[in-house]
Amino acid sequence: MAVSTAAQEVGLKRGEFAIAVHLGLIHLMVPPGGGRPMVGRDEIERLRSQDGFPEALRERVRxxxxxxxxxxxxxxxxxxxxxxxxxxxxxxxxxxxxxxxxxxxxxxxxxxxxxxxxxxxxxxxxxxxxxxxxxxxxxCRAGNWRSRRVERLLSLTEDPWARVAVLADTLDPVQLAEVVDDPYERAYLARLRPGPAFGPTGPVWARETVAHLMRADEPDELLWRRVNLIMELDNAREVRPAPRPGSDRRVFPSPAGERAPAPDPRADADADVGSKFQSRSRSGPESGLVPGVPSSVLPDPCPGPGPVHTPTGAAEPVVGLLARIGLRRRTSREADRRQSPPGRAPFGG
Incomplete structure (x- = not known):
């Protein structure tokens, strides 16, 4: 049945039903060909058979x-x-x-x-x-809310590129382009991006405010998200490459791990426009595998933004991660130092 019908069946408002799904109290089914999520009859019967229904369920989502x-x-x-x-x-x-x-x-x-x-x-x-x-x-309110949402979305899928799309949604386009330098990969992530937290409806200012809350804005959280994104991205590249124009038009997984229609050729055409700007290689220094990143590597300004998501398979060395993040900073400072006139500090120094 539809989500609205299922909410009435269990005696919840739409907002309460969404929270129940977010907490994992109610499980949705995604149609194989894509489309709106549905709720099975057996799931409704399972909820009704619980002790204290429906008051206990309402109290858990209040x-x-x-x-x-x-x-x-x-x-x-x-x-x-x-x-x-x-x-x-x-x-x-x-x-x-x-x-x-x-x-x-x-x-x-x-x-x-x-x-x-x-x-x-x-x-x-x-x-x-x-x-x-x-x-x-x-x-820490916005950051902790983002961490809770990201953790829930990651728990709903095992597809490596869908996991990358979840983490990519927390970065603005400039930050994302620095980590994912391939325009075809960014176009693929845009197709797999999770939907807005409250849907596409509402006035423009409301959508802009919600979109702003989705993005990390503190330096420590940005570093944390970039590290997690690099690890998941390297794992996704090892599993399979992102689709490109002229490649096999097979069915690609959706963000929820289900099968979705083949990618839109128009999106590939849009990605082709930015392909000429691709310059550097994705390969980085990798030696000495480490099973994850210790908590001492990254600062913890708040009780969040959550654990480092170690993808399935080989993890990238800590040295490689830090080099990929810090190398650009050292290079940019050296470039500024070379371009600055003698006796003057570089801009922003």
Whole structure:
């Protein structure tokens, strides 16, 4: 049945049903030929057979805002916001109010767990690490929300190029072009890109705001996403190359791991326009395999943005990763130093 019909069958609103799918409480079926996801009759029967249905299911997807969440924890709204900005609380979703401001929503069930784990934070003076983080201007709400969404999308597919598309969606076009230098690969990732969190509808300003939230904006998170993207991209290239004009027009996997129609020739034509700008090779220094990247390599400004996604197969050495990220920076500084007149610092130095 359709998603809207399934939501009525289990007594959930559309927003609550979407959260249930996001949390893995309800499983969708993607048609083999593509199209809108569906819900099987057996899935509805499984939900109905659970204890406490439907009240228990509604409670697991119930969301609260800042004011209601503060009342649930017995603290002031200002203190609740400080916890959220410091990364102690992770939003599950958001909406835009009439003033075009972002209103974050949190799972009531997760707030109950936070109160049970950290009762000392709810009373007395805030610890020093939390004050230092907030004084430094940290706001981890958007980053933690992105990490939660990325983790969920990665768990829904095993196709290597679909996993690359999920991570590529967190970078702006300039950052993406620096990591994925092949225009044909970028065109392929654009076809596999996951849909917007709240669909394509809504006013232009709302779509722009949502698109901005999808992109990493902090330097530490950008570095983290680039490292994960490089690892998944190298694994996808080993499994199979991205389609190119004139290649075999076989059926390609969709973002959810299902089979989708062959790529649109018009997209290949668009990619052909940028092929002449491809300059450097994708190969990098690789020696001494390391099973993943240790946490000490990357900074951790917030309780996120999530673990490094080690793809299936051989992992790229840490030295190779750092060289591919840092080599361009050293080269650009040396180029600026060569182009600058004697006695003057390079621009931005």
């Amino acid at each position: 969301t609260v805002g800042t004011a209601e969440g503060a009342r649930q924890l017995g603290i002031s709204p200002d203190r609740f916001t400080r916890f959220a900005r410091a990364g102690c609380l992770t939003p599950i979703t958001f909406y835009l109010n009439r003033y075009r401001a972002i209103v974050w929503l949190y799972l009531a069930d997760e707030l109950t767990g936070f109160a049970a784990r950290e009762p000392q934070l709810l009373t007395g003076r805030s610890p020093g690490w939390l004050r230092d983080r907030l004084e430094g201007g940290a706001d």
